[in-house]
Amino acid sequence: MTASAPITQDVMTLPRKLPEGGKTNLVGLTRDQLRETLIAHGTPQKQAKMRSGQIWQWIYQWGKRDFADMTNLAKAYRAELEENFVIEIPEVVSRQVSTDGTRKYLVRIAGGHEVEVVYIPEDGRGTLCISSQVGCTLTCSFCHTGTQKLVRNLTAAEIIGQVMMARDDLNEWPEPGAPKDETRLLSNIVLMGMGEPLYNFDNVRDAMKIAMDPEGIQLSRRRITLSTSGVVPGIARTAEEIGCLLAISFHATTDDVRDVLVPINRKHNIAELLQTLRDYPRVSNSERITFEYVMLDGVNDSDEDAHRLLKHIEGIPAKVNLIPFNEWPGAPYKRSSNNRIRAFANIIYQAGYAAPIRKTRGEDIMAACGQLKSETERARKSKKQIEAEAGIPVPPSS
Ligand code: SAH
Ligand code: SF4
Numbered sequence: 001m002t003a004s005a006p007i008t009q010d011v012m013t014l015p016r017k018l019p020e021g022g023k024t025n026l027v028g029l030t031r032d033q034l035r036e037t038l039i040a041h042g043t044p045q046k047q048a049k050m051r052s053g054q055i056w057q058w059i060y061q062w063g064k065r066d067f068a069d070m071t072n073l074a075k076a077y078r079a080e081l082e083e084n085f086v087i088e089i090p091e092v093v094s095r096q097v098s099t100d101g102t103r104k105y106l107v108r109i110a111g112g113h114e115v116e117v118v119y120i121p122e123d124g125r126g127t128l129c130i131s132s133q134v135g136c137t138l139t140c141s142f143c144h145t146g147t148q149k150l151v152r153n154l155t156a157a158e159i160i161g162q163v164m165m166a167r168d169d170l171n172e173w174p175e176p177g178a179p180k181d182e183t184r185l186l187s188n189i190v191l192m193g194m195g196e197p198l199y200n201f202d203n204v205r206d207a208m209k210i211a212m213d214p215e216g217i218q219l220s221r222r223r224i225t226l227s228t229s230g231v232v233p234g235i236a237r238t239a240e241e242i243g244c245l246l247a248i249s250f251h252a253t254t255d256d257v258r259d260v261l262v263p264i265n266r267k268h269n270i271a272e273l274l275q276t277l278r279d280y281p282r283v284s285n286s287e288r289i290t291f292e293y294v295m296l297d298g299v300n301d302s303d304e305d306a307h308r309l310l311k312h313i314e315g316i317p318a319k320v321n322l323i324p325f326n327e328w329p330g331a332p333y334k335r336s337s338n339n340r341i342r343a344f345a346n347i348i349y350q351a352g353y354a355a356p357i358r359k360t361r362g363e364d365i366m367a368a369c370g371q372l373k374s375e376t377e378r379a380r381k382s383k384k385q386i387e388a389e390a391g392i393p394v395p396p397s398s
Contacts, residue, residue: 009151011137011149011151012149012150012151012247013136013151013152014111014113014134014150014151014152022284022330023084023085023086024037024084024085024086024357025043025085025086025087025088025157026059026085026086026087026292027087027088027089027160027161027164028155028156028157028158028160028161028206028207028210029156029157029159029207030156030206030210030266031056031213032208033054033256034052034056035048035049035052036184037085038051038052038055038365039293041084041085042080042112044217045370048196048288050079051073053072053215054072054073054276055070055073055081055306056213056215056216056266057215057216058070058214059087059094059216060215060216060217061174061178061215061216061218062173062174063164063167064087064088065087065088065171066087067081067213068082069078069084069085069207081316082163083248084220084314085307086382087160087224088157089161089164089165089370090107090108090115090156090158090161090162090165090179091103091107091108092106092107092108092116093106093107093108093383094106095169096361096365097365098361098362098365098367099361099364100361100363101119101120101121101172101366102119102120102233102361102362102365102367103118103119103169103362104116104117104119104362104365104366104367105119105165105166105169106118106120106225107153107161107162107165108323109154109158110158111152111324113134113150113152114134114156115131115133115134115154115162115193115194115195116131116193116194117129117130117131117162117165117166117168117193118362118368119166119169119186119360120361121185124172124182124183125150125183125187125188125329126184126186126187126188126238127170127187127188127189127190128141128162128163128184128186128188128189128190129190129192129193129259130159130163130189130190130191130193131154131162131163131194131195131316132153132154132159132191132193132194132195132196132199132200132203132204133149133151133152133153133154133194133195133199134150134151134152134154134195135149135151135152135195135382136148136151136194136195136196137151137196137199137200137266138196138262138263139259139263139331140227140229140251140261140262141261141263142202142250142251142261142294142296142325142331142332142333143331144328144331145195147330148194151195151265153199153200153203154195154200154201154203154208154233155203156203156204156206156210157207159203159208160207160209160210160217162210163186163189163211163217163271164199165209166186167186167217168200170185170186171353172184172186172221175276180214180392185266185270186224187219187221187223187367188219188224189219189223189224190213190224190247191204191208191223191224191225191227192225192247193225193228196228196229196231196398197226197227197228198226198228198231198233198235198237198238198311199231201237201241204226204242205241206222207310208226208242208244209242212224212243212244218347221242221243221244221245221332222244222287224242224244224245225244225245225246225247225290226242226244226245226246226247227247227248227249227290227292228246228247228249229249229262229264230248230249230250230264230265230268230273231264231275232268235277235326236276236279236280239280239281239282240281245287245289245290246280246285246290246292247289247291247292248273248277248289248290248291248292249262249291249292249294250271250291250292250293250309250312251263251293251300251302252265252270252305253270254270255269255270257300258270261294261300262297270312271272274308274313274316276290276303276313276315277316282317287317288317288319289317289318290318290319290320290321291313291318291320292321292323292374293308293309293320293321293322293323293325294298294323294325295322295323295324295325295335295336295340295341295344296325296333296334296335296336297325297333297334297335297336297337297340298334298336299333301336301340301341301344302309303343303344303347305344306344306347307347309348310347310348310351310353317394318353319353319354319355319356320342320348320353320354320355321355321356321358322341322345322348322355322356322357322362324336324357324358325339326350326360326363339359340355345357347391357389359391360390
């Protein structure tokens, strides 16, 4: 692979098809947009703020999809809403449950495209891994999603809709009047499914604002983590406009190797990325940046790599999350041995950083990190093509 090879694959960018029927979907609108939409459809200006607040709570706090259930609104007004609007979330096409309790959903969005959503239950909490795009325009050579040729940005409705869908499935909408249950099955969100969230910034931001709204799903900003491959211009905006936690798909300690594993490195190299992270505004020191590091046998897993990684993160409040590589059909890499991963983790840990090794979840249903790729995608690449594009990186010679 030459340094001038394109960063983006030859993808087909799909236009977003509007749902039929002409009714406006209220899901995914910001509070302001919701109010304006109601006004545009005849709600008197003076009432709009209060009405939109009531509707907001019905949708996001109580999980209602039917205007008839919105009992604090006049009957005639409910009928009016029904005529003009829908409350619509992606449709679940299939649902698989792993032996470890992990749930993988395939959901269909407008235009018939499909994305995957994964729910990972843990003791006293649960994490939902959501997608931000159908496919991904980036081509990280170890990632299954990166081999998918069709790409479309999800709308804010389709992003927050994944969270609403999971709450439906977990049966976790509160009952009005019932005592508030503080332990949540769905307590955390990670933007680590399909797609590069910072290439769909506005929709991701609007959806996460809805997830954090105190009169709705009410997740704290500290329970939302956005993972990026290193889209530098979007990183400061994440702090300023979303305020959630940040994870960086770092994966390599030299530009030569990172250029191949995470090709956006050719646009924003390691030095530039690290400078951006050093400047990253944080509210407190407890908000560390997670460096995700996939362990690939013989490619990025040497002791030298671990030491170089430590040098890179010096001065950044960081933790390192080691991800054993999850294989997928045709993948051009192997997972590092457990001993190698432990030795690597130990070097990081000895230097005073947390270095957890991510437990692989839902592997039996192909729900683990980097295995996601919807089956709707027809233009499959061959193993040979994937290998040729990956270039099979050589480990650094140091
Ligand atoms: N596009 C974003 C978020 C989605 S990928 C990003 O790249 O950060 C979520 C995480 O899964 C990333 O850290 C990614 O590098 C990792 N990942 C991708 N493929 C993987 C695989 N086959 N095995 C293990 N982790 C993988
Ligand atoms: Fe896209 Fe992230 Fe996969 Fe890279 S790792 S191809 S950025 S989804």
